[in-house]
Amino acid sequence: MRQLIRTGVLLIAFALGLSSPVAAQTSDDLFNPEVLQRIDLWLNDQDWAKLKAAFQENTYYPADMTWNGTTVYNVGIRSRGLGSRSSTKPGLRVDFDRYNGGQHFLGLKSLVLDNLTQDRTGIKETTAMRFFTRLGIIAPRETHTRLYVNGSYAGLYGLVESVDKTMMGRVFGSIGDNVQNDGYLFEYNYVLGSPWRFTYEGSALAPYKARFDIKTNETHAESAIWGPIEELVRLVNDTSSALFEQTIGPKLDLPAFVRYISAQNFIAQNDGFNGYDGMNNFFFYRLENSSKHVFIAWDEDVAFLQPDFGITTRNEDNVLTRKTLELPAYQSQYFSVLSEAAASASDWLRPEMQRQFDMIHNAMLEDTVKPYTNAEYAADRETLLAFPDARITYVRCEVAKQTGATRPSGCQ
């Protein structure tokens, strides 16, 4: 009998262990795009009022965060964003290690709660990043979450993986025991009133320092941080087509760059690398112990502008884009990736959009602090759902036109 009881207790304990959310949880679970998450923030009433009142400042406030039954205590949160900053529905950055350098959550140092104020559909950012990932472009993991602050619903948010050392480790893996995340990570800083298209700005490092915010190795010498960027920009501007690949290739992953701008064009991102007001919205990473840089996608919430967004829009404006695509091999790759994107999107993009809309629908309707009405959401939703089919056709036709291939049916 005693043996039976002991066995029973062990079985119950085992079952409890299996069902424990803590044991099973990983950051992949947190960013699982198939799940509408729920995140609770608990912070002092005064602090929440202060954060909303001073939403243009980057002041940190302490909070506790609960997800899926797990609470992480004393995290730091602050208002974030550029044009998306809001006093009623603040975009938030959550730093788990703000007040204790050793505190991580599911291996993460931080995450971003995107307030979705610039996207009345609520799914452009998450759809774009999933699509990039399908195409092998480095992009953060994302899903949606209901956010509750002190028990009250604070709106529908995008739950976004921070582009930081942790993500670099995930993306670039390890060589032996050495995680490849000790390179130099930069967030591109859009300087208001000073659009930049990769033109050389002189040998002084200040202009590059202003445009590339360093996120790792901040204490290193300025020459070590921004010197290679100055050199890259100079070489891109000064090198002839004949020497371009052999000169620039070791300093920039050119095939990855072309894949990135081509995919960004496919999703009709008007405020990206070849943006309407110069470059914008990306991270830039110099690999560990290397002089080679790569681009990392970021902030695509104004993508899907229109289906007939020109497939070579502003490619001539940006020095890096123009000089790279002057090389026949890269020009060919550019159109090839557009075709690949169209193929990838043909059986995936619209169903994915529909799935995400279904997932967030109630949360979006119940979000009373968003800066648009439910009617506006419904209208934009229908417009977005019409994008995939029209865009796929348009891109296929335009690529055929550009490359001299046979035009598919349906082209105008």
Place this chain on the structure above:
Amino acid sequence: MTRASTFALILIALAAQPLFAQGKKDKDRRGFVWDDRPTIVFGKDVKVAVTGRALVEWRWFDPDIGEDLFALRAGRLGVKGELTKHVDWEIEREIGAGDPNKEDSRIEFGDWKDVFVRWRTYDAARVKAGRFKIPFGLEQNTGVSELDFAYRALGSQKIAPGRDTGVMVSGALGRLGYEAGIFDDDGDNAEFSENQFVEEGQDLAHVGPSYAVRVTGDLFRALGVDGRLRSANLGFAYTNADVPEGLNSLRGESFWGTEDFFERVYVKGRRQRFGAQFDWTPGPTSLRAEWMQSREQRKEQSNRNQDLSDFIGNAWYVAGTWFVTGEDKDNNIKIRRPLLKGGPGAIELAARYEQLGFASASKSGTAFTNPRADYLTPNTDSVFTFGVNWITSKWTRVIVNAIHEDFEDATRTPEPGTSSFWSGLVRLNIVF
């Protein structure tokens, strides 16, 4: 040469005046006389004197923490006087020299310092009203011309309240001295430095009123002990104030004030200070020690609006001095061989060890630097100061100090990642 430097040189020149004026005082004269300082005597027990001070410093730092290498640390001008034998008064204001690196730097008036009137008819009960130092802290209540080091200990600067506006009764009852007062706020050292957050319709809150009491006594003299121990003096002090909600706590600043090694935390409720002091000056030596603690309540200050454990500041120091030239350390140091009479002046060696640290009463769970954490990551600054004081006259002294700071938490220092810092200074004190 900047205007600030010019001002410093003018004060140095002025300070030379009293050197030559020594011995000229005439207490029976009326009109302008030199009574340790420029004084106008209107009659018996009615006079007005001009007071002033300038502290000029040359400093060095290792590692460099971005501090200026020259500073007119504090300039003050004031007047003080007696109205009758029953009443005396004082008015003193800080003079700031603008940015010494700017060509157009100007000498500007700064904060009011002592501004008070005192009724002193009875030794057992003197009444003082106005702005003056709250009776907490031996060193904080010691005038700058009598300090043994260029700077007061960190606890005297950060935990002791300093000046405020209020009313105080003080006096001597046998071997016991007492001071008790009520003050508008809680002292300059506890003043808010950040803007308060108030929602529409709310008024700005302020600290206080605060209450302070200090009792001192010649312990060994009272016990009938004779000899060198007669000069030992022991004291205890206490303050109490209500602090409004916000980032209003006391804080730990590094020695040069370049960085908070413990930033303010959210508090609400009662702030108490407890202090004990010991002062002993046998012959040419002295031994001084103080301990003080602050305890601040944090009602409803957690992330979930619940009470947190008290925020506690602890500070103490032990300091010793020795006049190698043999002067008696008791009040009114009389230089045995004055500089102007061919002697070396008075030379004193000094050393002090001190600590100032902040932490929470709670020590359970994981510690955080979050200003709303129940268990706050502690940090303490431990400081050695070694000094030589060269007292050249009643009004002037040169202080040489070497200071070594060592922080418990290397991430919260003037240069994160570095835990130990050396600095030094040569200061010219001119006080009249």
